Amino acid sequence: MEPILSLRGIGKSFFANRVLSDVSFDVAPGEIIGLVGENGAGKSTLMKILFAMPEIIETGGFEGTIQFAGKTVKFKDSFDALDAGIGMVHQEFSLIPGFTTTENILLNRESVQRSFLVDIFGPRINGLDRATMNERSRKAIAKLGVALDPDMLIREMPVGHKQFTEIARELCREHVKLIVLDEPTAVLTESEAEVLLASLRLLAQEGIAIIFISHRLREVVELCDRVVVLRDGRKIHDFPAHGTSIKEIAAAMVGRSAEAQAQVDAESLVRSEHAQGAAEQPILEVSGLWVDMPGETVRNVNLAVRRGEILGIGGLAGQGKLGIANGIMGLAPAGGKVLLNGKPLPLNSPREVLDRSMAFVSEDRRGVGLLLDEGIDWNIAFTAMQVQDKYVTPLLGGLLKWRSDAAMVKLAEEYIKLLEIKCTGPRQRAGALSGGNQQKVCLAKAFALRPDLLFVSEPTRGIDIGAKHLVLETLKKYNQEYGTTIVMVSSELEELRSICDRIAIVYEGRIEGILPHTEPLERFGILMAGAGRDDMPVAAGGES
Amino acid sequence: MEAIRRFTADFGLPRLLITVFLLMLFTTAPLVGVNLPSSLSDVLIRVGMNGIMVLAMVPMIQSGCGLNFGLSLGVLAGLLGSTISIETGKVGIVGFLVAVLVGQAFGALFGYGYGKLLNRVKGGEMMIATYVGFSSVMAMCIAWVVLPFKSPTMIWGYGGSGLRTTISVEGFWRHILDNFLAFHIGENFKFPTGALLVFLLVALLVWVFFHLKLGTAVTAAGLNPSYAKASGININRMRIISVMMSTMLGALGIVVFQQSFGFIQLYDGPLYMAFPAVAAILIGGASVNKATLVHVLIGTLLYQGILTMTPEVFNAVLKIDMSDVIRVIVSNGMILYALTRTLKVAK
Numbered sequence: 001m002e003p004i005l006s007l008r009g010i011g012k013s014f015f016a017n018r019v020l021s022d023v024s025f026d027v028a029p030g031e032i033i034g035l036v037g038e039n040g041a042g043k044s045t046l047m048k049i050l051f052a053m054p055e056i057i058e059t060g061g062f063e064g065t066i067q068f069a070g071k072t073v074k075f076k077d078s079f080d081a082l083d084a085g086i087g088m089v090h091q092e093f094s095l096i097p098g099f100t101t102t103e104n105i106l107l108n109r110e111s112v113q114r115s116f117l118v119d120i121f122g123p124r125i126n127g128l129d130r131a132t133m134n135e136r137s138r139k140a141i142a143k144l145g146v147a148l149d150p151d152m153l154i155r156e157m158p159v160g161h162k163q164f165t166e167i168a169r170e171l172c173r174e175h176v177k178l179i180v181l182d183e184p185t186a187v188l189t190e191s192e193a194e195v196l197l198a199s200l201r202l203l204a205q206e207g208i209a210i211i212f213i214s215h216r217l218r219e220v221v222e223l224c225d226r227v228v229v230l231r232d233g234r235k236i237h238d239f240p241a242h243g244t245s246i247k248e249i250a251a252a253m254v255g256r257s258a259e260a261q262a263q264v265d266a267e268s269l270v271r272s273e274h275a276q277g278a279a280e281q282p283i284l285e286v287s288g289l290w291v292d293m294p295g296e297t298v299r300n301v302n303l304a305v306r307r308g309e310i311l312g313i314g315g316l317a318g319q320g321k322l323g324i325a326n327g328i329m330g331l332a333p334a335g336g337k338v339l340l341n342g343k344p345l346p347l348n349s350p351r352e353v354l355d356r357s358m359a360f361v362s363e364d365r366r367g368v369g370l371l372l373d374e375g376i377d378w379n380i381a382f383t384a385m386q387v388q389d390k391y392v393t394p395l396l397g398g399l400l401k402w403r404s405d406a407a408m409v410k411l412a413e414e415y416i417k418l419l420e421i422k423c424t425g426p427r428q429r430a431g432a433l434s435g436g437n438q439q440k441v442c443l444a445k446a447f448a449l450r451p452d453l454l455f456v457s458e459p460t461r462g463i464d465i466g467a468k469h470l471v472l473e474t475l476k477k478y479n480q481e482y483g484t485t486i487v488m489v490s491s492e493l494e495e496l497r498s499i500c501d502r503i504a505i506v507y508e509g510r511i512e513g514i515l516p517h518t519e520p521l522e523r524f525g526i527l528m529a530g531a532g533r534d535d536m537p538v539a540a541g542g543e544s
Numbered sequence: 545m546e547a548i549r550r551f552t553a554d555f556g557l558p559r560l561l562i563t564v565f566l567l568m569l570f571t572t573a574p575l576v577g578v579n580l581p582s583s584l585s586d587v588l589i590r591v592g593m594n595g596i597m598v599l600a601m602v603p604m605i606q607s608g609c610g611l612n613f614g615l616s617l618g619v620l621a622g623l624l625g626s627t628i629s630i631e632t633g634k635v636g637i638v639g640f641l642v643a644v645l646v647g648q649a650f651g652a653l654f655g656y657g658y659g660k661l662l663n664r665v666k667g668g669e670m671m672i673a674t675y676v677g678f679s680s681v682m683a684m685c686i687a688w689v690v691l692p693f694k695s696p697t698m699i700w701g702y703g704g705s706g707l708r709t710t711i712s713v714e715g716f717w718r719h720i721l722d723n724f725l726a727f728h729i730g731e732n733f734k735f736p737t738g739a740l741l742v743f744l745l746v747a748l749l750v751w752v753f754f755h756l757k758l759g760t761a762v763t764a765a766g767l768n769p770s771y772a773k774a775s776g777i778n779i780n781r782m783r784i785i786s787v788m789m790s791t792m793l794g795a796l797g798i799v800v801f802q803q804s805f806g807f808i809q810l811y812d813g814p815l816y817m818a819f820p821a822v823a824a825i826l827i828g829g830a831s832v833n834k835a836t837l838v839h840v841l842i843g844t845l846l847y848q849g850i851l852t853m854t855p856e857v858f859n860a861v862l863k864i865d866m867s868d869v870i871r872v873i874v875s876n877g878m879i880l881y882a883l884t885r886t887l888k889v890a891k
Contacts, residue, residue, distance in 0.1 A: 329774070331773065331774055350773055350774055350775070350776045351776030351778070352776075353776075354775070354776040355776070360774065362774060364770075367768075367770055368768075368770040368771060368774050369771065369774075370771065371764060371767045371768050371771050372768070373767055373834075374764075374767060378764075382760070382764055382771075382775055383774075383775040383776070385757060386757065386760075386761055386764075386775050386776060386777060387775065387776050389757070400756055401757035401758070402755060402756060402757075403755050403756060403757060403759075
């Protein structure tokens with residue numbers, strides 16, 4: 001069959017920094033291509049080239065040719081690409097928060113009601129045909145097989161629904177021939193992801209080609225017809241997904257033996273339990289906690305965290321698991337009773353929480369976690385400097401506290417080595433790092449505080465498997481070496497099960513149940529669906 | 545070619561054009577009969593006069609409050625300082641110090657209230673600041689008439705009450721800094737050592753502040769408020785500190801300005817005081833959210849250089865007075881340029 005898209009010898013360098021070289025592959029109509037690679041492998045750049053994004057054109061274009069639907073194309077801008085029939089779902093949402101689902105889906109392609117005014121003022125004066133628009137968006141949503149309210153405002157939605165809206169928008173284009181999805185499932189829970197994969201298969205049957213970029217290799221193997229692996233800007237592998245294994249792809253991606261990887265994974269599953277700690281006084285006791293965090297409302301959480309354990313908090317998106325961490329850390333308005341080491345912990349005061357030797361790694365890396373325009377040294381040292389007077393030299397008998405840049409650089413260098421942060425040096429801007437390395441900087445920031453209790457929120461969201469593995473290992477090591485109690489919030493159950501001692505599942509702003517990590521997957525699934533209240537075993541429950 | 549383009553992008557096209565323009569003025573000046581040593585001396589004196597007010601822009605830019613278009617508020621504090629100093633009748637360095645200290649006290653007070661106000665209008669600081677500046681100057685116009693000043697050097701001769709629009713500081717502390725350790729080279733060149741030393745000293749203090757733990761917290765609050773909050777920083781407090789600093793520097797700046805200029809200008813004198821300072825720091829290369837002391841130094845030198853040299857050269861060549869036109873075009877043009885540049889970044 002004639003390929004719908006064929007890339008020939010694509011290369012790109014940003015000034016002296018080469019990010020892609022000689023990448024070629026074809027996509028046939030109705031084919032699903034999995035495009036995988038570690039962060040920084042060049043996936044996003046490749047897609048930006050396909051879409052003629054301004055950053056590509058402004059930095060001097062690219063090498064190679066693109067053929068689309070049999071013709072060599074040279075898109076001038078993204079609108080050209082859209083007009084030609086390529087749809088794109090970006091990693092970051094591009095939605096208007098104050099508009100409804102329907103309005104976002106049909107933005108600039110609204111159904112209109114013609115009136116006589118058009119003859120005078122031109123097509124801009126057309127009225128909107130709301131009924132037809134609702135019908136069209138309902139149809140697009142129906143293709144996805146999810147319950148999405150067409151009249152809901154985007155800003156009131158949980159993250160998962162925003163993602164579906166993005167995809168529905170692309171689906172609703174009439175002549176779309178190719179859809180590119182960049183990490184569409186990164187923000188989705190497993191069940192939501194399942195639904196999405198099913199609808200993608202449906203689309204492929206209708207003859208639409210799909211390029212699926214994901215870090216979740218299981219989904220790639222399950223969904224795709226063919227897998228293209230990029231590493232350091234080169235195409236390493238291009239094989240049919242049928243008959244291949246996650247291990248094989250992972251090995252091609254990271255260029256290291258998958259067996260070694262698998263062994264570590266297995267090891268992390270059979271690990272010692274911190275069950276002894278149960279008798280002691282819990283390090284953190286939470287009762288009647290409510291948190292007003294948009295899209296992640298916490299209603300009534302009762303929870304006890306044992307000293308020295310890694311407690312996982314899981315659950316579907318929008319059920320409130322992120323709210324628990326943000327509420328306790330004082331970053332979202334909260335109420336209720338929280339005891340740290342038996343003494344009450346004030347809420348809504350980030351400083352007091354930090355003073356009591358707690359630390360937080362936020363799920364919003366770029367928004368809350370980092371000073372994007374400052375160097376790695378500032379990012380890592382700042383909180384410890386402000387809260388614990390580290391990395392300052394007292395002057396005039398302690399009256400003035402002079403910032404010690406040398407000590408900050410030294411600290412940054414330590415963590416760059418320890419966490420294998422890929423950078424040009426401790427002064428490199430945090431904004432210039434890839435997602436995984438930014439996450440490592442966020443972890444280093446929390447570690448520099450030497451906390452007794454560490455909250456980690458979605459530590460592996462949107463980062464590649466190499467970095468993911470390192471982040472999880474680091475957390476585990478930190479827990480064992482320093483006895484730091486860790487509460488990890490994540491939407492990936494597998495990840496929680498691999499490092500946590502116990503896992504609490506949140507449903508509708510409440511803790512549905514707490515199970516040890518050894519419990520079978522189905523039991524967690526039951527809790528996630530909110531059906532656990534009746535058959536919770538008393539022994540495993542941690543509610544007080 | 546690529547190197548040139550990169551250099552232009554780094555240095556900023558307007559800054560480059562203004563530097564080239566200034567160099568052109570300096571090279572043509574002797575050819576059209578302008579006395580170069582005296583012009584250079586003028587430039588240095590003006591740098592000493594205005595430098596601290598440009599410096600006053602730095603704290604608020606760093607804390608994320610944007611350009612201090614309400615610098616007039618600090619100027620008013622300084623004016624209260626100098627009028628009260630003259631009322632006490634102290635002369636020489638004592639009189640100058642009284643003016644500075646009283647100005648600082650008012651600056652701290654005004655700055656606190658101003659900071660509280662700006663904390664309520666996050667995102668729209670610069671527009672609110674402009675109106676704070678304008679309205680406070682107008683409010684003080686009433687105050688200058690009714691305040692119970694008695695010193696005969698300051699009040700209107702005919703009515704016996706109310707302050708004059710222009711008050712001379714001759715005989716009090718005129719040129720007290722300009723003449724301190726000043727030296728002459730040749731007939732027409734005077735180096736205003738004292739004023740420049742004070743400027744550099746204050747710049748050093750600001751530099752020190754931003755290398756302290758507190759200054760670092762102020763900077764972080766400006767760079768990313770969410771990050772700072774998560775690190776336990778009280779953002780509103782940091783912003784108030786920066787606004788107070790800025791207002792106090794403005795108060796100090798105007799007193800230094802007066803000792804060189806020789807007059808205290810009341811009523812609507814301070815109305816547009818903020819704009820030259822804003823323009824100078826922008827010419828220096830600062831943006832609405834990042835400013836360093838290098839920006840202050842380069843900007844003051846370039847801006848005051850243009851202001852001094854343009855009228856001299858243009859008047860000599862064209863025999864018409866273009867200075868004010870050029871000044872208005874350059875300062876407002878720079879502000880316009882800087883604001884559009886941030887919009888691009890924010891997008």
